[in-house]
Amino acid sequence: MKVALVADVHGNLTALEAVIADLERVQPDLVVHGGELVFNGPQPSECLDRIRELGWPGVLGNTDEAVARRLDEPAVSWAAERLGEERLAWLGRLPLGWRQADRIALVHATPDDLYRIVWPEADDAELEAIYGPLGAAVAVYCHIHRGYVRQIGKLTVANTGSVGLPDDGDPRASYLLVGEGRCTTGAWTTTWSGRSPACGRAAFQPSSTWLRST
Numbered sequence: 001m002k003v004a005l006v007a008d009v010h011g012n013l014t015a016l017e018a019v020i021a022d023l024e025r026v027q028p029d030l031v032v033h034g035g036e037l038v039f040n041g042p043q044p045s046e047c048l049d050r051i052r053e054l055g056w057p058g059v060l061g062n063t064d065e066a067v068a069r070r071l072d073e074p075a076v077s078w079a080a081e082r083l084g085e086e087r088l089a090w091l092g093r094l095p096l097g098w099r100q101a102d103r104i105a106l107v108h109a110t111p112d113d114l115y116r117i118v119w120p121e122a123d124d125a126e127l128e129a130i131y132g133p134l135g136a137a138v139a140v141y142c143h144i145h146r147g148y149v150r151q152i153g154k155l156t157v158a159n160t161g162s163v164g165l166p167d168d169g170d171p172r173a174s175y176l177l178v179g180e181g182r183c184t185t186g187a188w189t190t191t192w193s194g195r196s197p198a199c200g201r202a203a204f205q206p207s208s209t210w211l212r213s214t
């Protein structure tokens, strides 16, 4: 079973549509979103509606939570106004985690923190301490906008990268694909994949100072 994990859309509909087109080619059995769907791109409502229409299950991201509770910040207010009460309520109801039995577990940042940053350079012991307790063969997180896959003993830790605001030196949207692998060992092979066709970045990036380059 092939599962695509798609995250950090950040209101960038152009990038989201590029990923959806790529998924039509890849034909995963299931698509799950990893949160940060609406803030801080130009089309928050359009992105949210598209994901709801596709019926992807998913998890809450830090900015989803901030927008849902109308954090008093200009760019958050801008997005919240466009979304309206019904969409904000839907956002606020997103769960903190998603899992597929003991095979895949997904959280936005870490199991107990929506904001904590765990870089790809983290050592094995740190990754295992944070994501091992999820109890899944493949632990997936999002949030840092840099996709990677690491094997630590029997545990695979992977990051989805970002659809709308990639920060890994490649401006194209990215997502993670987890496929069924060596079934004799019960392990799942995780494939870093999903470079979608070229797409633009959101023009509206009021909070993108954390990006190393544009």
Ligand SMILES: [Mn+2]
Binding pocket: 036, 061, 062, 063, 108, 109, 114, 142, 143, 144
């Ligand atoms: Mn995040």
